[in-house]
Amino acid sequence: MRKVVEAGEHLPSSLFITGVNDHDEHPTFAGGFGDVYQASYNGKRVALKRIRIFTADSTTHRNQLQFYKEALVWQGLRHRFIIPLLGIDRSTFAPSFCMVSPWMKYGTVLKYLQDHGRGDANRLLLEIALGLEYLHSLNIVHGDLRGNNILISDDGNACLSDFGLASTFSDADSTAGITASSNRAGSVRWFAPELIKPESFGCERFARTTASDVYAYACVCFELYTGRPPFARLPDVAVMFRVIEGDRPEQPTTISDALWQLVTAAWAPEPHARPSIHDIAVALQGGPATVPASPI
Template identity: 60%
Template sequence: MLVQKFCREALVWQALRHKYILPLIGIDRNSFSSYCLVSPWMKHGTILKYLREHRPHANPDKLILQIAEGLGYLHSKNIVHGDLRGANILVSDDESIRLADFGLSSICEADSTAGILRRSSDRAGSARWFAPELIIPTEFGCEQFARTTASDVYAFGCVCLELHTGKPPFSDVSEEMVVVLKVRDGERPARPSTMSDGLWAVVTAAWAQKFQYRPGIQTIITILSEEL
């Protein structure tokens, strides 16, 4: 099972070519006791670390647009990221972002009834970035747990919050189960004081309770290109 998961991740990753996607250099089976995927070293680390160390000069909104463009590329290739959050976004030497950690990614299939791309998966990942339909699928119009482009868009809204606060969604709530119940009931984190009206409008749209009402990532890119 672990070998299959590793091969799946490698196959998805090796085909990706985009300036905001972390490239795969190759596979190493000699340095450690198991197979490893090898990518370039990112000296700035995660985007959260980069922003902590470079505030107030770093511009989170510029990075947010780059994240949207990287996610847009994945969706254009029929790939759902599946675990989009600050810890899985790196900053390169030229101080632009690289989307990373495609362990929950997969080629997905079109769902003609929902008008989205979808894939089934286990429930690995962080619940704080989960869209409502990932919490109780049948309550929100899904037959089963499935990560989709729409759930990626919800997570993108959470990433926007992270970059402006330096904290995960509902950082004031210690228990993840309480967070899950809040999201199920339609509650969302408060607006950060540093976030513009235009970006907050995008975030609230991305957080729509029903996945059918969330904008596609290409629509978000168009809006952000004009707003930011």
């Protein structure tokens, strides 16, 4: 369906909704791809992720196709720890389209922990793992897992969001399954080493995989307990060199030895040495799981 949509540059009519109103004049968040506004839909506050106005410009055209791709991946997801897509609004900012989702009043998981303390960090890490496990069970790689892309629902649960870099992969039984996209966009501080220098880690090309998602999950564990990404004080280029060389941050005093064992296994240098997100979720729930010791 995604290929058909990209070829015809149209979304299925079933995705479109009407009745969005009372939108804010200015965006709450702004980025290079689009802006996020608050609005109302069916009497509830919602978030409008607005794509910039379509023009003949090639960059804008790529953004349009990226918007279509994200909407198609997102619309099929149904899980407690995944933010739902309510539909596509095409009237509020016509001719721009907006993806409509519930408004998360608590904001990101990082803001929630900063405001409420870190007592719920382990519970939230389990919820994040379960949401990611659901994606992987559908042969979907998130591709941009990080603290700012995890929001907190009104009942206090972690919900994965932002599927702009999500891709399907060809072999559900392989941690090296090739994804549908080699788009190098994303947050390099959460990049696994094989995404930075593929040829040095047995990869033919840049390709997001379930294993690179697991690496990013390890970085999220570090974020939730420290409030910052790994190597926060270093510039991006220096971080990439450190990651390729196998360097990882030292264990923060706030992280237990048991959790740190999961983290070090999840950001192992070799993709195949990392546990699956299923094994991580089982371990977080206190059950038996095959989590290899990190070679670092």
